[in-house]
Amino acid sequence: MPNEVTSPNKYKQAALAARESGDYQAIVDLIPYAGLIGIKVYDMGIHPTFIMPANKDNIGNPMLPAIHGGVIGGLMETSAALHLLMTMDSIAMPKIIDFSLDYLRAGRHTDTYASCQVWRQGSRVANVAITAWQTDPAQPIAVARAHFLLVQE
Amino acid sequence: MNDNWTEQARRFVSVLPHCRLLDMSVELASATELHMRLPYSDALIGNPDNGVLAGGCLTTLMDTSCGTAVFVALECNEVCPTLDLRVDYMRSATPGKDIIAVARVIRITASVVFTRCDLYEDTTAAEADVAKLEDDSDKAPKLVATCTAAFMRIGQHLDRSKANAK
Numbered sequence: 522m523p524n525e526v527t528s529p530n531k532y533k534q535a536a537l538a539a540r541e542s543g544d545y546q547a548i549v550d551l552i553p554y555a556g557l558i559g560i561k562v563y564d565m566g567i568h569p570t571f572i573m574p575a576n577k578d579n580i581g582n583p584m585l586p587a588i589h590g591g592v593i594g595g596l597m598e599t600s601a602a603l604h605l606l607m608t609m610d611s612i613a614m615p616k617i618i619d620f621s622l623d624y625l626r627a628g629r630h631t632d633t634y635a636s637c638q639v640w641r642q643g644s645r646v647a648n649v650a651i652t653a654w655q656t657d658p659a660q661p662i663a664v665a666r667a668h669f670l671l672v673q674e
Numbered sequence: 675m676n677d678n679w680t681e682q683a684r685r686f687v688s689v690l691p692h693c694r695l696l697d698m699s700v701e702l703a704s705a706t707e708l709h710m711r712l713p714y715s716d717a718l719i720g721n722p723d724n725g726v727l728a729g730g731c732l733t734t735l736m737d738t739s740c741g742t743a744v745f746v747a748l749e750c751n752e753v754c755p756t757l758d759l760r761v762d763y764m765r766s767a768t769p770g771k772d773i774i775a776v777a778r779v780i781r782i783t784a785s786v787v788f789t790r791c792d793l794y795e796d797t798t799a800a801e802a803d804v805a806k807l808e809d810d811s812d813k814a815p816k817l818v819a820t821c822t823a824a825f826m827r828i829g830q831h832l833d834r835s836k837a838n839a840k
Contacts, residue, residue, distance in 0.1 A: 552722060557718065577691060579691075595734060596730070599728065624755065
């Protein structure tokens with residue numbers, strides 16, 4: 522078993538606090554994987570945007586160099602879960618059911634952004650579209666679609 | 675021959691910085707299958723309340739396993755970028771367990787290579803024996819996720835002169 526994972530409900534408490542303060546970075550900071558690949562809340566406007574700053578540890582193709590496709594997927598999946606946390610009523614971490622990811626361009630070794638669109642949120646399942654880009658939002662490097670199970674509290 | 679495939683796969687993965695960060699390793703590679711291991715690590719947790727691994731590191735494991743299977747399956751060591759990836763998550767991985775990926779190349783065409791990959795929780799040899807003896811499917815390796823991925827052949831070669839010399 523993992524040793525010191527954060528104490529149970531520490532995350533839920535942080536989620537509640539973030540609802541009050543609007544400081545969602547505090548939640549991101551509690552997710553070890555988000556910290557590992559460097560995800561940060563970039564903009565909390567009408568469309569929350571996340572940033573993953575350039576990081577040589579995220580490279581998957583050292584020849585180009587390009588970001589590992591799995592890391593781009595990781596950024597997009599995590600962004601979708603965070604987006605749901607920010608916009609839905611429940612504070613439980615949504616569970617991913619499935620994920621379909623289309624790579625459009627190589628992810629260069631530079632800052633990468635992601636934002637989401639919730640197309641449908643039912644009582645149990647949410648459908649979320651995610652776009653990732655680097656220099657121009659109109660020229661995404663990847664687009665994805667994910668279903669999440671909304672965990673009942 | 676088998677060792678040669680595994681050796682090739684290991685060399686390919688060993689130069690990928692993010693795979694080194696995750697400590698991913700090739701267990702074996704053959705003409706039909708490639709097995710990789712992702713060790714459980716607290717740094718890869720996606721849900722801090724229960725210690726379950728983030729989907730992202732599993733996506734990375736599947737993308738790498740399929741991509742490496744493609745690399746060793748093609749002659750001349752072509753590097754093929756991922757065109758798309760579709761993942762179904764069957765169950766949350768048990769916290770503390772390593773994840774084993776089993777990737778297969780399904781079909782190679784002139785432009786595209788089709789692959790599949792399954793992720794299992796690692797089962798120790800002892801656990802596997804008990805499951806077999808007792809014929810207990812609950813104790814068999816648990817399927818965590820499945821994936822299908824397609825790769826583009828763009829004709830980019832690694833070390834072409836060396837590959838041709840073989």
